[in-house]
Amino acid sequence: MSNTPEAQLPTLPLLLRPFASLAFRDYRLLWLSQAGSASAMWTEQVARNWLTYQMTGSALQLGLVNLMQALPIVVLGLWGGVLADRFDKRRLLLGIQAWNMTLYSVMAWVVLSGNLQLWHLYASSVAVAVGMAMDGPLRTSTIPTLVPQQRLINALSLNGIAINGTRLLLPAGVGLMLGITSPGWAYAALALIFVGNQILSTKLNLPAVQGRERGRSMLAELWEGLRFAGGNADVLSVLTVAIGLQGIGFASRALIPVFAAEKLGAGPGAYGVLLSADGAGAVLFGLVLAAVGLGKRRGLMMVVFSAVNAVGIMIVGWTPWIFVAALMSMSIGGTSTVFRSASNSLLLGNTPPHMRGRIMSINGLNPGIAPISIAIAGAIAEATNVSIAMTVIGGASLLLNGLAILVHRRLLRL
Numbered sequence: 001m002s003n004t005p006e007a008q009l010p011t012l013p014l015l016l017r018p019f020a021s022l023a024f025r026d027y028r029l030l031w032l033s034q035a036g037s038a039s040a041m042w043t044e045q046v047a048r049n050w051l052t053y054q055m056t057g058s059a060l061q062l063g064l065v066n067l068m069q070a071l072p073i074v075v076l077g078l079w080g081g082v083l084a085d086r087f088d089k090r091r092l093l094l095g096i097q098a099w100n101m102t103l104y105s106v107m108a109w110v111v112l113s114g115n116l117q118l119w120h121l122y123a124s125s126v127a128v129a130v131g132m133a134m135d136g137p138l139r140t141s142t143i144p145t146l147v148p149q150q151r152l153i154n155a156l157s158l159n160g161i162a163i164n165g166t167r168l169l170l171p172a173g174v175g176l177m178l179g180i181t182s183p184g185w186a187y188a189a190l191a192l193i194f195v196g197n198q199i200l201s202t203k204l205n206l207p208a209v210q211g212r213e214r215g216r217s218m219l220a221e222l223w224e225g226l227r228f229a230g231g232n233a234d235v236l237s238v239l240t241v242a243i244g245l246q247g248i249g250f251a252s253r254a255l256i257p258v259f260a261a262e263k264l265g266a267g268p269g270a271y272g273v274l275l276s277a278d279g280a281g282a283v284l285f286g287l288v289l290a291a292v293g294l295g296k297r298r299g300l301m302m303v304v305f306s307a308v309n310a311v312g313i314m315i316v317g318w319t320p321w322i323f324v325a326a327l328m329s330m331s332i333g334g335t336s337t338v339f340r341s342a343s344n345s346l347l348l349g350n351t352p353p354h355m356r357g358r359i360m361s362i363n364g365l366n367p368g369i370a371p372i373s374i375a376i377a378g379a380i381a382e383a384t385n386v387s388i389a390m391t392v393i394g395g396a397s398l399l400l401n402g403l404a405i406l407v408h409r410r411l412l413r414l
Contacts, residue, residue: 018290021155027146029204033097033197034139035162040100040190042279044128046272047183049257051111052121059258059386061118063378066254066371068122069129073368080134081361082222084141085354089206092138094198100131101194104187111184129367137361144348144356145207156344157290160337164282225358228351237408238302238346239363244400245306245339247369252313252332252393253278254374258386264322277326278333285334289341298342299414303401305342309335310397317390346414 022028052065083092103124110120140159147155216224229235253275260271294301312331319325343363351359373393381389404411 017292018154018287019158020290021147021151021158024147024151026205027143027155029200030139030142030146031158031162033093033200034159036193036197036200037097037100037135038163040104040193041128041132042275043186043190044104044124045253046275047186048121048124049254050271051116051183052118053257053261055118055121059255059378059381059389060375061378062254062258063371063375063381065121065125066378067375068125068371069132070368070371072126072129073133073371074365076130076133077137077365077368078222078225078358078361079218080364081137081141081225081358082218083134084138084357084361085225086218086221089138089142090201090204092134093201093204096131096134096138097194097197097201100128101191101198103127103131104190104194108184108187108191111187112182113184125371129371132367133364136364136367137357140344140364141348141356141360142206144353152348153293153341153345154290156341157286157337160340161283161286161290163340164279164286164333164337222358225355225362228355229359229362232350233408234350234410234414235347235359237404237411238299238343238350238414240404240407241302241306241401241411242339242343242363242366243369244397244404245309245336246363246366248373248393248400249306249309249313249332249336249397250366250370251373251377252316252390254370255377255381255386255389255393258378258381259317259325259390262386263317263320264325266322270322273322274325274329277329281330281333281335282337284330286337286341289338294338294342294345297413298346299411302339302342302346303405303412305335305339306401307398309339310394310401312394313397314391314394317387317394 022031048065049062052062053059056062107120107124110116143155143159144152229239256274257271260266260274264270309332312328312335316325316328316332319328344360347359347363348356373396377389377393380392
């Protein structure tokens with residue numbers, strides 16, 4: 001399917017162009033399960049962060065709970081890419097989703113039974129990260145095998161909408177729900193989502209990876225991926241910029257409950273609204289990108305949108321008005337979606353098919369860096385205030401952006 005020539009692809013009306021890749025059955029099934037997984041991820045994050053802050057009232061504890069996600073992602077993330085390049089992808093996906101379904105069922109029981117303690121939130125943070133470490137590289141590296149090359153940007157954009165766009169309605173709804181009922185019902189709903197994901201995934205037909213050398217150890221395959229990433233300047237520069245936005249900049253979202261309480265004097269409803277504004281920007285930018293594409297200067301777009309994202313984070317940290325914070329949150333969500341599509345397309349396009357899982361797993365280490373950034377930002381917010389913490393986050397992201405350009409100027413011409 002990925003070899004379908006351009007002449008055989010239908011010309012779609014403008015309103016249908018953003019959804020062109022959904023015409024391919026297996027991509028459509030993968031996309032639907034991605035939307036379900038992302039919905040669960042954001043809902044769990046809202047519930048866990050709010051429960052932590054409600055129990056402790058501490059920005060530092062909020063950061064430490066999120067920090068617990070770092071170790072599984074850093075330790076297991078690279079191996080997740082090796083597995084994605086080595087074994088049956090559908091079986092791996094089913095196993096990951098079964099893990100998540102079990103986790104959310106247990107957390108639903110713990111919260112609804114009134115037995116929740118702080119250590120449960122720490123443990124669930126670790127367990128969620130185990131699934132994340134395996135899931136992301138597997139899904140992203142599979143996309144080029146399910147759609148024609150001419151539809152890759154469209155497919156990546158739709159994938160970004162599934163990941164980020166689910167924040168459009170879910171966080172606001174979850175935020176309101178946290179004010180009127182037990183968060184345990186949110187965890188119960190997440191378990192049901194993964195029941196649906198399992199049904200979708202059993203219908204997937206995922207092709208085997210071609211070009212892999214048989215008989216090699218997993219350690220040798222891991223080393224091969226690391227050598228390729230370090231020796232390819234284009235790939236390395238993209239990975240460096242991604243650390244700024246996805247590893248450091250993402251930490252700003254974990255501080256939103258602190259921002260809502262301290263800067264706005266508001267509760268979980270405002271917290272959910274701001275995250276939903278982030279999701280609205282992701283959907284809007286993603287739909288436009290899926291319809292018109294990225295053009296040829298994807299490296300330049302990465303750098304520009306990463307810079308806009310960082311500035312938006314700093315503005316959010318200082319504004320006392322929720323409508324300004326919501327507007328900047330839309331900008332943060334939208335620029336994240338465009339950045340993800342541009343960076344993933346460059347990484348996938350510059351990587352041999354049999355190593356895509358490993359390269360995407362290196363990029364997938366950023367969620368492991370994010371909790372470390374969250375912990376540092378939480379400590380800064382605790383010692384000073386949330387505005388200074390978000391300024392540090394945005395400034396660090398900008399710094400990595402500039403570093404990547406200085407080291408590899410060709411990035412702007414990719």
